[in-house]
Amino acid sequence: QVQLMQSGPEVKKPGASVKVSCQASGYTFTSHGINWVRQAPGQGPEWLGWVTGYNGNTRYADKYRGRLTLTADASTNTAYMELTSLQLDDTAIYYCARRTGLFDSRGYSVDTFGFWGQGTKVTVS
């Protein structure tokens, strides 16, 4: 079964960087990308970006472009999210997520998030 296992909680000072890992299992890593989503306390989820497991191509939310780096290592089935220049409002739970793997009646991939990691709490203080 598909599993996404994330690294443990982090506490960082303002201005520092954080790198969170997401190790995938139960499927062919290069067949699906990994999305990163964060959720600040009491807020809804926010999409940060996506990295493909195939060749490392990426897409970023405009808000985080320049501060966010997503990478993928197919040799270890692991995706990484690095966020630099941390501020207090970067305190959040960070999730990795994979699309459903389903296709609609027209043959298009259903790209919403069917599988989630357990989340990594990042505290900036």
Add this chain to the structure above:
Amino acid sequence: VLTQSPAALSLSPGDRATLSCKSSQGVGRDRLAWFQQRPGQAPRLLIYDVVNRASGIPDRFVGSGSGTEFALTISSLEPEDSAVYYCQHYTTYPYTFGQGTKVEIK
């Protein structure tokens, strides 16, 4: 922008809950999903493509709508349905979520 209403609901077991999600522009190709998030857990996919239940989701969860207005109906609330529910569009990046509706079971 996805706007959810109401912000919170307090209902009894067996009641019917109707949650609304309105988009500031049309959601292309019916790429609208609903998630359930219980405290301390990651979001769980309930509904995709407006009306399709994800694997293992009970049939009391029903998605509906089109264009800019969507709804999630929980036909007969169970105690374990106490959670925050989010809608999400996934037509093109950036995929965005609504701010959520908290459902409390009395």
